[in-house]
Amino acid sequence: MLEISGVTKIYGSGETRVVALNDVSFKVNEGDYIAIMGPSGSGKSTLLNVIGGLDRLTSGKVILDGQRIDNLDENKLVDIRRGKIAYVFQQYHLLRSLTALENVLLPVTFSGSNGKHARAMELLERMGLGKRANHRPDQLSGGEQQRVAIARALINNPLLTLADEPTGNMDQKNGKELLDIFEQFNREGRSIVMVTHNREAAARAKEIIILRDGQIAERLKQ
Amino acid sequence: MKLYQVVLKDILRRKRRVMYAILGVVIGTMTVVSILTVSAAGQARITNQLEKYGANLSVMPAVKTIDTGLGDLSLGTVNLGDNYIAEDKLPLMRQITDAKIREYLKDVPEGNIATVAPKLFVNSEIKGATVVAVGIDPQEQFKVNTWWQVNKGDYLGSADHALLGSMAAASLKLNVGDTIQLNGRTLTVAGILADTGAGDDYQIFVPLATLQEAFSKQGLVSSVDIRALCNGCPVEIIAGAINENISGVRAVAVKQIANSEMGMLEKINKFMLALAGVSLVVGGFGVFNTLLTSINERLKDIGIMRAVGASRGQIIKALIYEAIVLGIAGGLLGYGAGTLLAYAIGPLIFEGTTVSFVARYLPLSIAIAMSIALLATLYPAMRATRVKVADSFRSL
Numbered sequence: 001m002l003e004i005s006g007v008t009k010i011y012g013s014g015e016t017r018v019v020a021l022n023d024v025s026f027k028v029n030e031g032d033y034i035a036i037m038g039p040s041g042s043g044k045s046t047l048l049n050v051i052g053g054l055d056r057l058t059s060g061k062v063i064l065d066g067q068r069i070d071n072l073d074e075n076k077l078v079d080i081r082r083g084k085i086a087y088v089f090q091q092y093h094l095l096r097s098l099t100a101l102e103n104v105l106l107p108v109t110f111s112g113s114n115g116k117h118a119r120a121m122e123l124l125e126r127m128g129l130g131k132r133a134n135h136r137p138d139q140l141s142g143g144e145q146q147r148v149a150i151a152r153a154l155i156n157n158p159l160l161t162l163a164d165e166p167t168g169n170m171d172q173k174n175g176k177e178l179l180d181i182f183e184q185f186n187r188e189g190r191s192i193v194m195v196t197h198n199r200e201a202a203a204r205a206k207e208i209i210i211l212r213d214g215q216i217a218e219r220l221k222q
Numbered sequence: 223m224k225l226y227q228v229v230l231k232d233i234l235r236r237k238r239r240v241m242y243a244i245l246g247v248v249i250g251t252m253t254v255v256s257i258l259t260v261s262a263a264g265q266a267r268i269t270n271q272l273e274k275y276g277a278n279l280s281v282m283p284a285v286k287t288i289d290t291g292l293g294d295l296s297l298g299t300v301n302l303g304d305n306y307i308a309e310d311k312l313p314l315m316r317q318i319t320d321a322k323i324r325e326y327l328k329d330v331p332e333g334n335i336a337t338v339a340p341k342l343f344v345n346s347e348i349k350g351a352t353v354v355a356v357g358i359d360p361q362e363q364f365k366v367n368t369w370w371q372v373n374k375g376d377y378l379g380s381a382d383h384a385l386l387g388s389m390a391a392a393s394l395k396l397n398v399g400d401t402i403q404l405n406g407r408t409l410t411v412a413g414i415l416a417d418t419g420a421g422d423d424y425q426i427f428v429p430l431a432t433l434q435e436a437f438s439k440q441g442l443v444s445s446v447d448i449r450a451l452c453n454g455c456p457v458e459i460i461a462g463a464i465n466e467n468i469s470g471v472r473a474v475a476v477k478q479i480a481n482s483e484m485g486m487l488e489k490i491n492k493f494m495l496a497l498a499g500v501s502l503v504v505g506g507f508g509v510f511n512t513l514l515t516s517i518n519e520r521l522k523d524i525g526i527m528r529a530v531g532a533s534r535g536q537i538i539k540a541l542i543y544e545a546i547v548l549g550i551a552g553g554l555l556g557y558g559a560g561t562l563l564a565y566a567i568g569p570l571i572f573e574g575t576t577v578s579f580v581a582r583y584l585p586l587s588i589a590i591a592m593s594i595a596l597l598a599t600l601y602p603a604m605r606a607t608r609v610k611v612a613d614s615f616r617s618l
Contacts, residue, residue, distance in 0.1 A: 054611040078532070078533040087529050093525075093529065095232070109228060152530060156531070
């Protein structure tokens, strides 16, 4: 489904040149649950941004569903973000002015598909947030906010969910709850690529890719 | 949930920030509205004063004036031709004047527009002194000589009434109720005019028909004052038309004073507008700065929206919605504040002016506010959407 080949990302030039990703290649198949690990600065988050078209790569290819997406212009990338790839961020990235339910519905506002209200409520209820639907992010705990973000990611039924340190700002209990949710969705056939530096989190994935200095150092299937 | 709802919710959350931006818009529009309102009040005042200049057309008999002299030595002038205008030419004068005004001003009501006031001058003797008796059409003349005030007694009411200029009354020692003999006709002094500082003070006024009869000048008048009841009426054109169509008369436009006064006002207006323009630019720059900051502060929110599927166009649209809110709010408040400011400073600039709000500046104010808000939004908005989504998260 997703093919990454020879992906290289270089920041700056000359003295300040930093090679964030150096010839990284791997595949994500439908139903995969991959954790990308590595020390900070190893290029994990860059990899995730590059996969999802949030950042441009220096060289290499990203092919999603048979379509090359690394060289798409902004307007085509918008289509990718509306249903093919969804994100879950470490900082949740919810809009502060909207309630939980409205945040979940935000992608629908932009993609223009209607009648997702029931689905949004259903997702929130699955996240155990049925009663918190009309709360704003600042009235929710970190764990709750991240669950809202997951519901938002799933509202348009993406092919692939990219999660950047989703448990990074959470205590153990909330983190575990979140990983349970991921596991459950994966079991339902959803594909997930998750960046984490947390061993326990990574251990829940089906496969672990360890990045070091912008290169794949190790791949563990479990 | 529609995009505009997302925008409104965001505005409600950021009330204070949004108020700052609105304030910037208000400062710009307020200045323009107050300047325009004060200016309009000034114009109204000057126009009002100009109307007191009375007639703006004067029609005389077409007499040829010949300078007589020997070399550089002037021996005075000699008038040739008829000294009177036939009264039956008056309706035609009115007709020509009204037609020209109608041509010039689109929607004027039916009926007579111009005031046509005939005058007959006769030298006469009262109590042994020579005075100029002036036959007038009481109603029309009062409309032309707007400065006339009856000091004592009443205005001309019947055929055997006379109205005295203040100096004439004083020097002839006449008072209201006295009778005078005018070429054998007995008249009662109905009223005495207040000082005008003009020739009027030395004259006595009687109804035209009475004077014509008394001096056997039936159907004759000496001159006609025409007052086109509008400012900027084409008096030169009217004068030209009268000269062309009526023989034996010479119409002259008396517009010079009005022209120079209006020219002055125009200069003041231009200066004020330049001032308004400068304050608009300054205000606009302030708004631009506020919005630049405000949009940069929200780069992360913009990144979030793009990460969940917003296109560049949708982001710009959202920011334009916000600009529209700023424009409407800024325009309304700016109009209110500007009008209040005009009420406060108007009387200081044009002494004795009564400022009144000008309703049509409200849409103008909103239009200006909207333009400022939109112009100030466009660049930051375009810039914000060029930031890569990943960078917009990193910047915080």
